Amino acid sequence: MGRKWFFENLQSILLLVAIIFLIKFKKNLNKKKKLINIFIIFHIIGLIYYFGEEISWGQHFFNWTSPDFFKVYNNQNETNIHNISNIFDQLPRTLILLWCGLSIPIILLFNNFLKIDKNILELICPNKNLLYVSFILLIFVLPDFFIDKLDLHPGASGIINPFINSAYFYDIISLNFIRLSELHELIFSFYFFYYSFLSLRNLDKNNDKLKY
Amino acid sequence: MKKNITQHLVFVFVFLLLLILIEGALCQPQIDIVIKRQVSNILPFKFCNNFFFNKFWEENGFLKIYNLFYC
Numbered sequence: 001m002g003r004k005w006f007f008e009n010l011q012s013i014l015l016l017v018a019i020i021f022l023i024k025f026k027k028n029l030n031k032k033k034k035l036i037n038i039f040i041i042f043h044i045i046g047l048i049y050y051f052g053e054e055i056s057w058g059q060h061f062f063n064w065t066s067p068d069f070f071k072v073y074n075n076q077n078e079t080n081i082h083n084i085s086n087i088f089d090q091l092p093r094t095l096i097l098l099w100c101g102l103s104i105p106i107i108l109l110f111n112n113f114l115k116i117d118k119n120i121l122e123l124i125c126p127n128k129n130l131l132y133v134s135f136i137l138l139i140f141v142l143p144d145f146f147i148d149k150l151d152l153h154p155g156a157s158g159i160i161n162p163f164i165n166s167a168y169f170y171d172i173i174s175l176n177f178i179r180l181s182e183l184h185e186l187i188f189s190f191y192f193f194y195y196s197f198l199s200l201r202n203l204d205k206n207n208d209k210l211k212y
Numbered sequence: 213m214k215k216n217i218t219q220h221l222v223f224v225f226v227f228l229l230l231l232i233l234i235e236g237a238l239c240q241p242q243i244d245i246v247i248k249r250q251v252s253n254i255l256p257f258k259f260c261n262n263f264f265f266n267k268f269w270e271e272n273g274f275l276k277i278y279n280l281f282y283c
Contacts, residue, residue, distance in 0.1 A: 129219060129222055177236055177237060201218075
């Protein structure tokens with residue numbers, strides 16, 4: 001049991017709770033709001049994919065031997081498809097990053113100028129506290145993103161004198177001294193957990209209002 | 213303003229992230245050296261200094277860095 005174990009299990013728990021909350025949210029949702037229903041269904045399917053891939057569809061817990069197909073094509077010989085091709089890994093990851101990092105700031109910004117429908121606004125941003133999570137994610141993503149895109153990192157850090165090494169400097173400011181991708185995934189999971197929690201809470205509040 | 217559960221959840225998560233960052237930083241060999249150098253100056257630790265450090269650095273392949281600061 002190590003750091004990786006902690007990260008992965010915490011992520012799995014957050015995602016599982018998020019899926020349960022969203023299913024409950026979908027059950028209590030007004031069937032007439034078709035667009036919102038479809039959005040939530042896609043959200044649940046996406047989260048099930050993310051959760052399933054994260055635990056290799058149960059292999060991490062039940063330790064079965066991977067089928068031959070995965071032994072051949074999967075980079076880590078695990079029963080998941082995100083280690084087979086970038087289409088199943090980097091593409092969904094980028095979409096999640098854009099969604100978690102930018103959807104809330106953009107919709108709140110637009111809401112200042114345009115009159116966005118209340119249902120759509122609540123669907124994307126159930127509570128303004130979610131903005132904090134987006135900002136946290138951006139703090140962890142942007143330094144690494146700019147250092148990578150501007151090609152500032154000189155490469156692997158030398159071991160002879162680590163104190164005066166620019167590679168080490170860039171590792172520190174981009175927060176690459178920890179397993180950054182794992183941390184991003186943890187923030188994604190927390191975002192989805194928090195989103196589903198807030199959505200369900202909003203719905204319960206609205207339903208309570210209707211009762212009285 | 214009284215804080216509700218939604219804000220507490222964010223605080224707990226931020227606290228967790230900070231812990232992860234601090235733990236990650238302390239595990240860095242560069243920071244590790246500074247801490248171990250300070251620890252090794254404390255008298256009781258001086259007795260086991262040679263044994264512990266030589267063994268540790270040799271095993272971890274950081275003997276060169278150790279020599280840089282101690283020799």
